[in-house]
Every structure is written in structure tokens, then in C-alpha cells.
Amino acid sequence: MVETGHVTAIRQMTYQPVGGAGGAVETMTFDRLRELNDGGTQRADFHVLAVVDAGQGSVTVDFLRHPLGERTAVWVPPGAVHRWDDIAGLTGHVVLFTPTAPVTHATRELVASPDPVAAWRVPDTAWPFVDAARRHLLLEATAPPADRATELPGILLSALIARLRPPRGAAGAMNPTFQLFRSSVEAHFREHHDATHYARALGYAPRTLSRAVRQATGRTAKAYIVDRIVLEARRLLAHDRLTAAGCARVLGFPDASNFSVFFLNATGMRPGRWQARVTPTDMEP
Missing domain, CATH: 1.10.10.60 (Homeodomain-like)
Structure with a gap:
């Protein structure tokens, strides 16, 4: 994730994986997000999917503020104006991915939807499956470059999206x-x-x-x-x-x-x- 261009304090973010390895999926902790985030407003050309384990905070997406807490998820699509308002006490992970990263038909349809719900609470019955899918994706991200199977991140991302079952709001x-x-x-x-x-x-x-x-x-x-x-x-x-x-x-x-x-x-x-x-x-x- 890199910053490209400035308009006042609002930044345009373009997708570029760490090390320039060309992968379509990148993961980070909220600790790392706090290091990168200065509280400014951003507009990205990639998807931002976050899973919160614990803590209280908020995020603003397209001019609406959403509270965050234990077992909540956040989805910011490309083009949305967003800002992490209060993430000092949050623990969990953030997944950045390109629009073409998911590999299944159903998850690609979800990703292509122009009106996703920005934040929602993951039901308790779904949480063990969401957590397992996330941990598998995070584990794959730690594999040495020589051992990484290029198709696995997209497969594991698709599993995480499918288990999160993002609500579709009006649609x-x-x-x-x-x-x-x-x-x-x-x-x-x-x-x-x-x-x-x-x-x-x-x-x-x-x-x-x-x-x-x-x-x-x-x-x-x-x-x-x-x-x-x-x-x-x-x-x-x-x-x-x-x-x-x-x-x-x-x-x-x-x-x-x-x-x-x-x-x-x-x-x-x-x-x-x-x-x-x-x-x-x-x-x-």
C-alpha cells in the first residue's frame, strides 16, 4: 500500500504489495495500520477488509461514521472516501486486495457490488469459521517467497469473504x-x-x-x-x-x-x- 499524490490532507492510495512481489492480497495487523495511519482521509483503488477481535473505535466511510467493536468487520471498496477515526484500542487484522483477487463466482460478485455495507457485526455462530479462514490466510502470508503458491491467497481470501457473508444492504x-x-x-x-x-x-x-x-x-x-x-x-x-x-x-x-x-x-x-x-x-x- 503506497501513498500517491496529495490534495490537502486527503490522500489517494494505490495498491502495491510489500516488496513489490506482485501479489493481489496483503495482510497487516491493526498495530501496523496504526503506524501507517495519521488520521487523514483516504481514497484507495483497492479493497480494504478488516476484522476486529476486540476494542472500541470507529471508521468513516463515504461521510458516514460506523462504530467498531468486538467481532465487527469493515469493508471499504475502491473509490470510497474513508478515514480511520479511532483505532487506538482495536486488535485484529486488515486485508488489502485488488478487485480481481477473489477466485469464486460468488465472492467476485460480492466484490463487484457497488453498494456493500461498510461495517457489521459477525454473528457468534459464524465467528469460529471466520477466525479459522482468517488464520489460514495469515499463515499463508508468512510462507517464504519460494514456498508461496500464487493461487492460494486468492482462494483463502475467497473463503474468508464467504464466511464473513457481508450484508448487502438495500440490494x-x-x-x-x-x-x-x-x-x-x-x-x-x-x-x-x-x-x-x-x-x-x-x-x-x-x-x-x-x-x-x-x-x-x-x-x-x-x-x-x-x-x-x-x-x-x-x-x-x-x-x-x-x-x-x-x-x-x-x-x-x-x-x-x-x-x-x-x-x-x-x-x-x-x-x-x-x-x-x-x-x-x-x-x-
Whole structure:
């Protein structure tokens, strides 16, 4: 894990395993994380998966703070703006991995999901299996380079993810129509803001698509698209410190004024005012 580039106190992190060995999975303890962490805000191009054994703390992911305690897990996907707020008393391990590291179909689907739950408590009945999967992954990480089987870290990571069973939040009751819609929005929300476009592109009637999205999320298809654009806009404003004009260019709006009206209608606040409120030490809206 290395730091590349600075925008105020918010850092862009890019994946690079220790020693440049080219592995897709890296592990560390919370002790090591504390040595590397200065309390600043980060945005990474890799996944961060943490398992907490004991202690109390918190992490902020995409402007929402989550408490951490005994037997909790954290998942920060690539692109999410996050900050370790209070980890002084935490024990456990952190796993860093590239999006292509998992090897099973089910775990790759979980990793590809754009809306994972950021933190959750591991049920007591699942904990022995989670702990065993984690210990096996950690043991493999200690093997001498000459003895490491390159496919094993991905296999053991997949086992850990499968045993953790990350909750899927709003997409938990996902149906195939919504899954296609969600993937399409994730790929094209910067260019297409209209629910009708996605219905047409996926071959559904607008009412059919809207019904599927509401069943899975409780929101309309339009609201889902708006929420995704707003999340990315907040990331750009907080992390990249872009102006309204810059956000408009990245997110497919005709001009800064058009984007500002959209952001105001969606959040009740103009982009500049929201950006001024978000500092490296206070990321909650």
C-alpha cells in the first residue's frame, strides 16, 4: 500500500504489495495500520477488509461514521472516501486486495457490488469459521517467497469473504432485473442520468424497471440514479476538491450551473457550501 499524490490532507492510495512481489492480497495487523495511519482521509483503488477481535473505535466511510467493536468487520471498496477515526484500542487484522483477487463466482460478485455495507457485526455462530479462514490466510502470508503458491491467497481470501457473508444492504432482496440495472448505472451514471435510458438499454419497459428497483431498494429508479451521482459528487468535492465546473465535466452535466442546481435539489445545499463544511477532520454531513 503506497501513498500517491496529495490534495490537502486527503490522500489517494494505490495498491502495491510489500516488496513489490506482485501479489493481489496483503495482510497487516491493526498495530501496523496504526503506524501507517495519521488520521487523514483516504481514497484507495483497492479493497480494504478488516476484522476486529476486540476494542472500541470507529471508521468513516463515504461521510458516514460506523462504530467498531468486538467481532465487527469493515469493508471499504475502491473509490470510497474513508478515514480511520479511532483505532487506538482495536486488535485484529486488515486485508488489502485488488478487485480481481477473489477466485469464486460468488465472492467476485460480492466484490463487484457497488453498494456493500461498510461495517457489521459477525454473528457468534459464524465467528469460529471466520477466525479459522482468517488464520489460514495469515499463515499463508508468512510462507517464504519460494514456498508461496500464487493461487492460494486468492482462494483463502475467497473463503474468508464467504464466511464473513457481508450484508448487502438495500440490494439484499436483489432480483435479476435490479442487478442488471445496478451494474448498468455503475458503468454509465457519469454519462446517463435518465432512468428511461437504462430501461431502453436493458430492454425493459420503464414501469417494469421502476417496479424492480423499488422492490429491491424502496426507491424509484430515478432516485437510485440521483443518489449514485450525489455520492460521486461528494467524493469529488471532498477528495479531489473539484469545483462545481469540474464536477460538471466529470459527471456529464452541461455546465457548472446545471450541476449546482442538481446538487442543491438533491441535498439542500450548494456544492461550494457543502465542500466548505467537509474538512479532513470532519467528514460527516
